[in-house]
Amino acid sequence: MSLFKSITDSQIWRSVFRHKYPDNPRDQSLAVLSNVFLHLHPIKVRKSGVRISFTWCMGGITFFLFLLETITGVLLMFYYRPTVEFAFNDIRDLRDTVPIGIMRELHRWGAHAMVISVWFHMLRVFLTGSYKPPREFNWNVGVILLVLTLLLSFTGYLLPWDQLAIWAITVGTNMARATPMVGHEGPGASLLYLGDVPMVTAGSDVRYALLGGTVVGAAALLRFYVLHCVAIPLGAGVLMAVHFWRVRKDGGISGPL
Amino acid sequence: MTPPVSAAPEAPAKPGAPASAAGGLPRRTFLEKAAIGWAAFSAATLAMLLAMGRFMFPNDLFEPPTKFKIGKPEEYAVGVVDERWKAERKIWVIREKEGIYVLSTTCTHLGCTPNWLQTDNKFKCPCHGSGFYITGVNFEGPAPRPLERFKVGFAADGQIEVDKSRKFQKELGQWSDPDAYLKYLG
Numbered sequence: 001m002s003l004f005k006s007i008t009d010s011q012i013w014r015s016v017f018r019h020k021y022p023d024n025p026r027d028q029s030l031a032v033l034s035n036v037f038l039h040l041h042p043i044k045v046r047k048s049g050v051r052i053s054f055t056w057c058m059g060g061i062t063f064f065l066f067l068l069e070t071i072t073g074v075l076l077m078f079y080y081r082p083t084v085e086f087a088f089n090d091i092r093d094l095r096d097t098v099p100i101g102i103m104r105e106l107h108r109w110g111a112h113a114m115v116i117s118v119w120f121h122m123l124r125v126f127l128t129g130s131y132k133p134p135r136e137f138n139w140n141v142g143v144i145l146l147v148l149t150l151l152l153s154f155t156g157y158l159l160p161w162d163q164l165a166i167w168a169i170t171v172g173t174n175m176a177r178a179t180p181m182v183g184h185e186g187p188g189a190s191l192l193y194l195g196d197v198p199m200v201t202a203g204s205d206v207r208y209a210l211l212g213g214t215v216v217g218a219a220a221l222l223r224f225y226v227l228h229c230v231a232i233p234l235g236a237g238v239l240m241a242v243h244f245w246r247v248r249k250d251g252g253i254s255g256p257l
Numbered sequence: 258m259t260p261p262v263s264a265a266p267e268a269p270a271k272p273g274a275p276a277s278a279a280g281g282l283p284r285r286t287f288l289e290k291a292a293i294g295w296a297a298f299s300a301a302t303l304a305m306l307l308a309m310g311r312f313m314f315p316n317d318l319f320e321p322p323t324k325f326k327i328g329k330p331e332e333y334a335v336g337v338v339d340e341r342w343k344a345e346r347k348i349w350v351i352r353e354k355e356g357i358y359v360l361s362t363t364c365t366h367l368g369c370t371p372n373w374l375q376t377d378n379k380f381k382c383p384c385h386g387s388g389f390y391i392t393g394v395n396f397e398g399p400a401p402r403p404l405e406r407f408k409v410g411f412a413a414d415g416q417i418e419v420d421k422s423r424k425f426q427k428e429l430g431q432w433s434d435p436d437a438y439l440k441y442l443g
Contacts, residue, residue: 167384171367209313213320 040244048254054128055254058121063240065114069152072107073229080159082225084218087161111153118149129257138246141239148236155228161221169224170216177207321346323422326412330357330441338373338391348407348419349373351391356440359419360393361405371404380404394427403427409439 007013008021019030032038048054079098080090094104122142125131131139158169177183181192182205189200202214212219247253282290327350333339339350347370349360362370369384379396380389387400394403408423417439425431432438 167369170369174368204314212313212315213318215320217320219315219319 040241040248042248042252046252046254049252051254056120056124058117058124059253062114062117062121065110065117066236066240068110069107069114070233072103072110075103076107077229082159082221084161084221087159087221091160091162111156115149115153118146122146132257135246135250138243138250141243141246145236145239145243148232148239152228152232152236155224155232158216158221158224159228166216169220173207173210173216173220176210177202177205179206182206324418324420326414326416326418329416330439330443333357335443338375340373343370346419346421348421350417352441355442356438357409357417358438359407359409361407361421361424363405364400365395365402365404366398366400406432406437408436410436411439 001009008017018034019027022028022031029043032041032043076094079094081087091104095101125139125142154169154172158165178186180186181188182200183189184200184202184205184207189205190198192199202208208214210220210223211217212223325346327342327346327348330352333350333352335352335354337352339352342348342350343362347362349362351358351360364371364382364384364387366382366385366387369382371380371382371387371389373379374381378391380391380393381387382398382400385399387395387398389395389400389404392403393406395401403426406425406427408420408425410418410420412418423436425434425437
């Protein structure tokens with residue numbers, strides 16, 4: 001028996017790979033279907049699915065950038081401390097002291113690229129009419145993903161704790177306090193009373209919950225760090241699963257309308 | 258050929274039949290129990306979500322206190338915008354002939370910190386150019402309303418006490434409130 005055959009017939013190999021070498025349709029199907037990472041993909045793809053002039057590949061590029069951001073982000077987390085004492089200097093150290101020295105830049109440029117690519121993806125979907133029934137729900141899922149992408153940018157922006165960061169978030173959260181009903185300076189806040197106790201004040205509106213206080217300080221930095229690294233990526237991950245699944249169920253990417 | 262059919266055929270496999278000694282639950286009983294279970298699960302989930310929402314609003318803030326003393330009125334010169342507390346407390350202290358008032362250093366446009374320009378006798382915000390008179394009233398740029406004033410009073414030891422948790426906005430007519438201005442003739 002050849003060495004190759006004795007390996008592929010061994011119990012270890014067969015416990016990992018539950019199908020033969022996929023050189024026939026049955027095994028090709030099995031190779032995808034029985035794999036947790038691959039089974040969200042279709043077994044076959046239309047030719048139109050790989051035509052850049054149809055798809056612009058923008059959805060795929062966006063997903064790739066999300067993965068890039070996740071990986072570079074996790075690497076950054078080994079050196080960055082989200083406290084007012086360390087944040088600014090840790091970002092500088094990531095450039096000047098830490099090996100490779102471009103992880104922060106990769107992450108930042110990747111973020112800009114991802115925001116651009118989601119907008120182009122949205123434009124492409126609109127231009128190809130891929131929001132029409134039965135795909136309207138997936139369009140809405142995509143809009144929520146767009147908002148989550150922008151929120152990821154917003155929360156990540158604060159983390160370097162430089163002048164740009166602090167003032168951008170000051171302006172952004174000051175806009176939040178003007179939101180109707182949930183912002184203490186917005187219209188409708190004075191209507192929400194429980195008896196004679198105001199429910200929406202500077203100490204209890206959406207801005208207070210966002211900042212963890214009344215000023216952009218240590219609590220805000222920690223909160224935005226958790227939102228940026230854990231909460232929003234988890235939500236985006238779940239919605240991306242729904243988004244890709246819907247494309248599958250509607251007949252695959254770049255299918256006829 | 259066919260075996261004789263018995264008079265009353267047994268139906269042990271029929272679902273939903275009344276419980277027999279060996280058999281299962283009636284459908285109605287199962288659904289009643291399931292409904293109770295789902296109701297309990299939903300109530301618990303709702304309670305958890307409400308608790309998580311409340312969790313996001315902190316009870317304790319590690320921020321500087323809103324009430325503080327800033328010295329005696331004699332330490333402030335008449336007609337001068339005093340900036341000694343600008344960095345630490347984010348206020349300007351202005352003493353006039355009749356008394357003292359305290360302005361917030363937060364521009365009413367989008368929240369930057371204006372600068373006091375002595376030569377031009379105005380507050381000017383570096384972010385978008387909002388301009389305010391020495392009284393705090395806006396007169397140029399995108400600021401929609403005057404700077405806010407904070408409560409001023411006398412503490413027991415004769416020092417001026419500022420309370421930033423009480424603010425007064427001119428456009429709401431609140432500057433005429435006695436707490437917005439500390440009368441002191443020196």
